[in-house]
Amino acid sequence: MSDPLLPPDFAELEPYAASWCLATEPERWAQRLRSSMDELQAFYDACFPRAEEAIADCDRFPLDALPGEAERLLQLLHSLLMVSYAVEVWRQPEVIHCGSARIDRVLEPRP
Amino acid sequence: MARFPKPAEGTWTEHYPELGTEPVSFEDSISPAFYAQEREGIFKRAWLNVGRIEELPRNGSYFTKQLPGVRASIVVSRDLEGRVRAFHNVCRHRGNRLLWEGTPHGEAAGNARQFVCRYHGWRYGLDGACSYVHQPGEFFGLRKHELGLAPVHCDTWAGFVFVNLDREPRQTLREYLGPMVGALEGYPFHEMTERYSFRAENDSNWKVFIDAFQEYYHVPPLHTHQLGPTPEARNPEYEFEAAHYQLDGPHRMVSTSGTYKHGWPTKHLYPSEALTRSGNTGPWDAPDLGGRLPGVNPSGITRWGIDNFQVFPNLEILIYERGWYVTYRYWPTSHNTHVFEGDLHFVPARNARERLAHEYAALTFKEYALQDAGTLDGTQLGLEQRAFRDFPLNDQEILVRHFHKTVADWVDAYAREHAQETTR
Numbered sequence: 001m002s003d004p005l006l007p008p009d010f011a012e013l014e015p016y017a018a019s020w021c022l023a024t025e026p027e028r029w030a031q032r033l034r035s036s037m038d039e040l041q042a043f044y045d046a047c048f049p050r051a052e053e054a055i056a057d058c059d060r061f062p063l064d065a066l067p068g069e070a071e072r073l074l075q076l077l078h079s080l081l082m083v084s085y086a087v088e089v090w091r092q093p094e095v096i097h098c099g100s101a102r103i104d105r106v107l108e109p110r111p
Numbered sequence: 112m113a114r115f116p117k118p119a120e121g122t123w124t125e126h127y128p129e130l131g132t133e134p135v136s137f138e139d140s141i142s143p144a145f146y147a148q149e150r151e152g153i154f155k156r157a158w159l160n161v162g163r164i165e166e167l168p169r170n171g172s173y174f175t176k177q178l179p180g181v182r183a184s185i186v187v188s189r190d191l192e193g194r195v196r197a198f199h200n201v202c203r204h205r206g207n208r209l210l211w212e213g214t215p216h217g218e219a220a221g222n223a224r225q226f227v228c229r230y231h232g233w234r235y236g237l238d239g240a241c242s243y244v245h246q247p248g249e250f251f252g253l254r255k256h257e258l259g260l261a262p263v264h265c266d267t268w269a270g271f272v273f274v275n276l277d278r279e280p281r282q283t284l285r286e287y288l289g290p291m292v293g294a295l296e297g298y299p300f301h302e303m304t305e306r307y308s309f310r311a312e313n314d315s316n317w318k319v320f321i322d323a324f325q326e327y328y329h330v331p332p333l334h335t336h337q338l339g340p341t342p343e344a345r346n347p348e349y350e351f352e353a354a355h356y357q358l359d360g361p362h363r364m365v366s367t368s369g370t371y372k373h374g375w376p377t378k379h380l381y382p383s384e385a386l387t388r389s390g391n392t393g394p395w396d397a398p399d400l401g402g403r404l405p406g407v408n409p410s411g412i413t414r415w416g417i418d419n420f421q422v423f424p425n426l427e428i429l430i431y432e433r434g435w436y437v438t439y440r441y442w443p444t445s446h447n448t449h450v451f452e453g454d455l456h457f458v459p460a461r462n463a464r465e466r467l468a469h470e471y472a473a474l475t476f477k478e479y480a481l482q483d484a485g486t487l488d489g490t491q492l493g494l495e496q497r498a499f500r501d502f503p504l505n506d507q508e509i510l511v512r513h514f515h516k517t518v519a520d521w522v523d524a525y526a527r528e529h530a531q532e533t534t535r
Binding site: 077081 | 305308309333340451453467469480482486489
């Protein structure tokens with residue numbers, strides 16, 4: 001068993017950490033598009049009920065000084081929102097009616 | 112029954128009689144010959160927004176900006192005296208593109224005391240003056256002080272950096288922007304320094320793309336999901352009306368009344384909207400921007416939601432009631448392709464909760480903009496089929512009508528002057 005990536009209180013989300021603790025939107029977008037709806041739904045179902053607590057946990061620290069575990073938890077929350085569009089809105093990984101269009105996020109704040 | 116009063120003439124369009132009410136041709140969006148005239152008559156004459164002052168944080172800061180419509184790259188710098196300047200990004204010696212990263216098509220940015228050409232090592236100060244020539248004795252009658260970078264007219268307004276490629280701009284930047292856009296001068300753009308930037312290469316004419324972002328008539332049918340998860344919220348038959356339209360010279364704006372999702376019952380919200388308290392119209396919890404915001408909501412509508420300023424030719428500034436703003440820029444690369452740039456600007460997040468509210472707004476922007484981008488590739492294909500000569504535009508599409516008329520006026524003016532020049 002490798003070292004945990006998330007704070008101990010969120011150990012139940014550890015199975016999703018390796019796939020979804022991603023620092024940038026392009027990585028999260030690509031991960032959403034290469035996942036099946038079953039995978040996206042499983043991650044969403046596990047993560048969403050803990051999201052409010054997870055946000056509060058991250059906010060025990062200043063945003064610019066998050067310890068590694070909290071920073072990865074915040075990345076997981078970013079991924080939850082990325083996945084939420086597939087689960088809550090489109091019911092498929094891709095945007096409905098987007099054709100072959102793509103829009104790249106080229107700059108974003110961190111973390 | 113109109114929800115918002117229209118002008119005395121009965122419609123917004125007839126309030127501006129020069130617009131007419133006839134069907135409109137979109138030949139200007141599918142013709143390579145017209146595109147060639149636009150490049151000369153519009154993009155080499157109008158003031159063009161190339162960035163924000165925050166991208167030049169200190170003396171010696173610089174960034175490059177490619178203007179594909181005019182096959183140019185510009186370097187914008189804040190010189191060692193603090194003055195913002197712009198130059199053609201071209202070495203005076205042998206015409207090499209001076210600054211780039213990755214490939215000559217890549218943008219460069221950073222901080223420097225001088226610019227160095229990688230080809231033969233010539234150097235320039237941030238004021239554009241040539242400061243070093245390698246082996247000057249080998250040249251013939253070299254006058255170094257005449258060998259600076261080629262300056263480009265540059266000015267700033269409300270922190271927006273503009274350039275003008277004309278030999279002598281016909282108007283100063285402030286004259287050009289006029290009273291309607293100019294009234295935004297005191298808006299606290301400078302406080303909204305947290306930026307999410309997007310870039311897309313679209314298979315449509317730049318005006319076809321702009322047209323979708325200057326009318327909201329398409330929102331209920333195309334962006335049905337945007338409205339909410341329930342049938343009551345998601346009504347594609349919903350009839351959209353903007354509260355206010357205004358034209359000022361080549362520029363135009365529309366104010367909408369807000370959907371104010373923060374007041375909706377939870378059942379009509381997506382779970383992630385309720386979680387993040389954010390969404391399509393931005394974070395629900397607005398930053399404190401102080402008192403009255405200059406220039407916004409010019410008609411004083413109640414339940415004001417968004418101001419959409421279309422600054423001719425290719426800058427859109429969207430100001431949201433919840434205290435954030437978005438800019439769109441559209442750079443033609445051919446008669447049926449363009450580069451789209453979207454930038455979302457927030458007062459910097461103070462904690463993870465605010466950061467996630469910004470992130471959800473940024474996600475929402477991309478999800479729905481992809482619907483526009485995908486659809487508009489199809490619009491371009493449809494227009495190029497030339498099945499119809501012209502197209503009916505309704506009163507909620509007044510800005511589309513005004514835009515195409517303005518483009519035609521500028522191209523006509525250029526063609527007339529050009530004809531006079533060549534017959535002289």
